Amino acid sequence: MLHPVGNKNHASLTGAAALVTGKVGTAVRCEALDDGLHVPSTLSPRLAASSTGLSIDAWILPRSGPDPGATRMILQKGLLEKATTTVGGSTALAPGYAFYLCNGGRLGFLMPDPDYVPVRFEPAMLPMSMDEWHHVAVTIQPLVTGGGKFYVDGAQVASFTPPSGILGNLADLYIGRFSPQLGPATTAYPFHGDIDEVEVFVSAIDAASVHALWQAGCTGKRRVQVLTNSLVSIREGTASADVCFAVQNLSSSDHSYQWTIATTGPSAECPSAVPVTFTAASGSVSVPAGQRVDLSTTASVSPGSLSTAFTRCYQLTVTDQGDGGVMTASGQLSYSGEHVSGKAACSPPEIGAFFTPLGAAQAGSGVATFTLFNDGPDGVTVPLSLRTRDPGTGGPSAVLRLNGQSAGAPWSGSLFVPAAGSAQLPVNVSLDEFEPFLEDEIVLATDVDGDHVYTDVSSTHVAAGDDTSLAFVGVGPVARPPAGKLSLRASPNPFGAGTVLAFTLARASHVDIEVMDVSGRRVRRVLSGALDPGERRLTWDGHDDAGAQLPAGVYLGRIRAGGDVAMVRLMIVR
Numbered sequence: 001m002l003h004p005v006g007n008k009n010h011a012s013l014t015g016a017a018a019l020v021t022g023k024v025g026t027a028v029r030c031e032a033l034d035d036g037l038h039v040p041s042t043l044s045p046r047l048a049a050s051s052t053g054l055s056i057d058a059w060i061l062p063r064s065g066p067d068p069g070a071t072r073m074i075l076q077k078g079l080l081e082k083a084t085t086t087v088g089g090s091t092a093l094a095p096g097y098a099f100y101l102c103n104g105g106r107l108g109f110l111m112p113d114p115d116y117v118p119v120r121f122e123p124a125m126l127p128m129s130m131d132e133w134h135h136v137a138v139t140i141q142p143l144v145t146g147g148g149k150f151y152v153d154g155a156q157v158a159s160f161t162p163p164s165g166i167l168g169n170l171a172d173l174y175i176g177r178f179s180p181q182l183g184p185a186t187t188a189y190p191f192h193g194d195i196d197e198v199e200v201f202v203s204a205i206d207a208a209s210v211h212a213l214w215q216a217g218c219t220g221k222r223r224v225q226v227l228t229n230s231l232v233s234i235r236e237g238t239a240s241a242d243v244c245f246a247v248q249n250l251s252s253s254d255h256s257y258q259w260t261i262a263t264t265g266p267s268a269e270c271p272s273a274v275p276v277t278f279t280a281a282s283g284s285v286s287v288p289a290g291q292r293v294d295l296s297t298t299a300s301v302s303p304g305s306l307s308t309a310f311t312r313c314y315q316l317t318v319t320d321q322g323d324g325g326v327m328t329a330s331g332q333l334s335y336s337g338e339h340v341s342g343k344a345a346c347s348p349p350e351i352g353a354f355f356t357p358l359g360a361a362q363a364g365s366g367v368a369t370f371t372l373f374n375d376g377p378d379g380v381t382v383p384l385s386l387r388t389r390d391p392g393t394g395g396p397s398a399v400l401r402l403n404g405q406s407a408g409a410p411w412s413g414s415l416f417v418p419a420a421g422s423a424q425l426p427v428n429v430s431l432d433e434f435e436p437f438l439e440d441e442i443v444l445a446t447d448v449d450g451d452h453v454y455t456d457v458s459s460t461h462v463a464a465g466d467d468t469s470l471a472f473v474g475v476g477p478v479a480r481p482p483a484g485k486l487s488l489r490a491s492p493n494p495f496g497a498g499t500v501l502a503f504t505l506a507r508a509s510h511v512d513i514e515v516m517d518v519s520g521r522r523v524r525r526v527l528s529g530a531l532d533p534g535e536r537r538l539t540w541d542g543h544d545d546a547g548a549q550l551p552a553g554v555y556l557g558r559i560r561a562g563g564d565v566a567m568v569r570l571m572i573v574r
Contacts, residue, residue, distance in 0.1 A: 011037040012553075014177065019494070019552055019571065022196030023059040023133045026494055026571060028176055030191040036073075036177030053204030054167045056099045057137035057151075057213055062193040064130040070189035071108070072101040074136070075198060076179050078171040095166055096179075099138050101191075105130060107150045109138050113163040121148060123158040133196075135214040139204045140167065147204070154214030156207060173200075212325045224249050224257075224287075226318045226327040230391070230441060231459040232299070233342050234335040237375035237420075240300040241333060243278070244346035244460075245316050247295070249287035256286045256321045261297060263314050263333075270313035270332060274305045284321070296346045299333055309337040336455055338448045339376030340417060344460035345369040349429045368460050370425040370444050374417040383447040385454050386411045386427060390440050397440040400462065401430045429462060486564040488513070488557050494571035498541040501526065501557060501568075505533045509562035515540065515570065516556045523550060526557075542572050 013019075015034030019026050030036050056075055078096010095112035102108040105127035110120050128134050134153055141147030142165035150158045172179065175198055176191045199213075228245035235241060249255050260282040266273045279298040287293050299314070311334040318327045349366030374380060387410040388397035396408030403411045417423045427442060441461050445454035489502045501513065511531050515524040523544045540557075544550055555570040 011039045011175070014038050014174075017176065020194060022194060023061070024197040027059075027061070027194040027196035029194050030176035033190050034177060035190060037175040039173040039175075053142065053202070054097070054140040055137065055201040055203065055205045055210075056199070057135065057210065058198040059133055059135050059196040060101075060193060061133045061195075062101060062105065062128070062130055062191070065192045067189065068104040069102070070192075072189055072191045072193075073174070073176065073178050074099045074101065074191070074195065075173070075175050075200070076100075076177075077173040078169045078179070096169055096171055097167065099136075103127070107136060107138065107152070107158070109140075109148065109150070109160070111140070111162060111164070112166045114166075116166065119163055121160040123150070123160055125150065125152075125157040128152055137210045137213070139206075139210065141204045142167070149207070151207075151210045151214075154211040156210075167202075208326065215325075224255070224318075224320065224325075224327060225439075226316065226329045227348075227439065227461045228316045228329040228331045229344055229459045229461065230331045230389075231443065231456055232331060232333050233457045234299070234301060234306070234333060235341045235343075235373050235375065236306060236335075236339055237373065238300075239303045239306060240298050241341075242296050242343060242346060243299050243314070243331070243333075244294065244296045244344065244348075245329065246292055246348070246461075247285060247287050247318055248292035249289060254286060254288050256284060258282070258284050258319045258321055259295070259316065261314060261316050263312055264330070265313045267313065270311050272310035272312045274301055274310050274312050276301055276312055276314070276333060294347050301335075306335055306337075310335050334457075336448075336457065338446075338455075339374055340380065340382055340446060340448045340457075341373050341375070342444050342446065342457035343371045343373065344442075344444070344458045345371070348460050349427075349462055366429050366462070368427040368429050368442050368462070370427065370458055370460070371422050372415060372417045372425060372446070373422045374419060377419055379416060379418045379421075380448070381414050381416045383414050383450070383454075384412065384425070385445045385447075387443050387445070388440055389443050389459070399431050400440050400442070402442065403428050404430075407431075486559065486561055486566045488559040488566045488568045490557060490568050490570055495542070496572070498539055499570065500537050500539055502535065502537045503559055503561075503566075504535045505531055505561060507533050507562060511559065511561045513538075513557065513559045516558065517553075523555065531561075 013028070014036050015032050017035040017037065018029045020029045021027065028037055058074055060074060062072065076096065076098040078098070095116045095118065098110040100108050102122055106122065106125050108120060108122040110118050113119050137151040139149045140162050142162045145161050146159045148160040148162045149156050176195050225248045226245070228243065232241045232243050243261065247257055247259070261278055262281065263276045264270070277300045279300070281297070285293050285295060311332055313330060313332055315328055315330045319325070345368070349368040372382060386402050388400040388402060388408055389395070390397045399407050401407050402409070405411055415423050415425055425444070429442065439461060441459045443456055443459045445456045447454045487503060490499045491502070492499055505511070509531065511527060511529065512525070513527040514522050515526060516522050524540065525545060526540050527538060542550055550572060552572050555572065557568045557570050559566050
């Protein structure tokens with residue numbers, strides 16, 4: 001229910017929680033004490049890692065109740081006291097955090113101080129009205145005065161100072177209810193209402209982003225990612241460099257975007273004021289639903305600027321022409337003063353998912369390609385190093401592997417680059433697990449002068465096509481894949497009495513269509529047999545192989561044909 005790829009962040013209904021029509025998609029109704037959603041920690045690994053911040057947002061419909069002062073849980077992850085938990089053989093402190101309603105419709109947040117003692121933040125604010133939908137959010141910048149902010153319906157309503165950066169933990173995540181692991185930190189009450197479209201980010205999103213999420217409302221949240229390479233090298237021979245960027249639209253409808261690129265600063269990070277000209281400083285692009293478009297422009301400087309090394313920052317700004325939402329990405333243009341420079345291909349490696357026989361999504365692999373240019377008079381063997389970088393922490397990626405190394409481990413080697421020539425460096429890239437909408441980068445560094453000090457010369461991000469959020473509640477329409485690609489579609493979805501499964505075969509194949517629960521266990525074999533090419537439709541009545549009606553919940557439909565595999569989420573509502 002929480003993620004469209006395999007079992008990533010899947011949730012299970014607890015108690016008597018029910019799926020109902022929500023503000024954005026399908027909401028969960030929590031009326032009793034044990035009603036809610038449960039996400040095991042093993043299915044949300046990024047939320048266990050250290051991070052530089054945290055953001056939670058959701059649409060909620062709290063109903064009037066007999067106790068207006070009750071604490072009503074929106075989301076809780078952790079044990080909320082100094083204790084340990086063990087997951088997969090690893091034991092660690094799990095102090096936890098919680099986002100909740102209290103004091104008659106006001107927002108509260110609980111997190112640990114540096115001694116792992118839980119602290120409640122319930123600043124003064126006007127109570128929200130009951131019995132209607134509200135968008136609520138909390139954003140956390142650890143150890144920053146006023147770095148904790150509460151939002152209601154797109155507007156900031158209060159702030160507090162987070163006392164620590166202890167946010168990652170190994171505990172399970174619960175939505176709409178208190179964690180049963182060690183008991184609540186206060187008297188437990190049911191949420192008594194509906195919760196829709198919960199999102200958790202391992203960074204503090206800004207006020208404009210929160211406002212945009214609220215403003216999107218029932219039209220669906222902005223599913224777009226904008227990426228540019230964080231490091232671009234100016235080539236000595238041309239006094240220029242290609243600046244690559246990508247716009248990825250993961251919404252269910254086509255979108256048009258306007259983009260601009262310009263230098264920024266000077267600043268401490270980028271002290272240079274060297275004038276830079278972009279051959280195309282603005283443009284527009286239409287991105288089909290569920291697709292990514294890779295773009296580039298050329299940054300040029302005066303040859304006279306190459307008398308000394310410099311670093312100049314730039315910013316890419318992308319505006320959604322439909323709703324006015326603005327997204328940015330930034331990078332650095334640098335000139336090292338050496339004859340050798342590097343460039344990453346403008347089509348980044350795309351890590352797709354493949355599926356095990358049980359249907360659980362795992363990582364695929366791809367190839368990143370760098371090119372080294374030598375504008376000097378002599379050929380040179382260049383010592384080089386490759387490493388991964390997580391933009392959120394600045395450290396190595398926790399999931400990205402290079403050339404078969406362990407996750408986050410660097411790789412080193414050398415490459416001969418002929419005089420006034422170039423040489424390509426392919427890099428095998430893979431993931432420990434499928435990480436949708438990954439922002440981690442691969443950074444290339446060289447040691448041209450042999451002093452054993454490596455200089456970063458180029459970077460590329462890794463494309464993984466899916467949603468940015470780590471957890472979200474709600475099921476919306478899925479974008480139709482490109483023609484010729486095997487897909488499985490369901491309509492209606494969600495459904496009660498039955499749904500029509502549709503697919504198109506490009507060639508005659510043996511076809512298997514199965515329905516599985518979220519654990520990967522097959523509950524129904526819908527079809528198994530040879531079929532001719534063409535479009536096919538068949539009805540599934542929501543029953544299992546024994547003819548029994550399946551309970552309400554989320555299931556996975558899988559089609560296998562001619563070596564290809566495709567899946568679709570199926571939601572049964574009763």
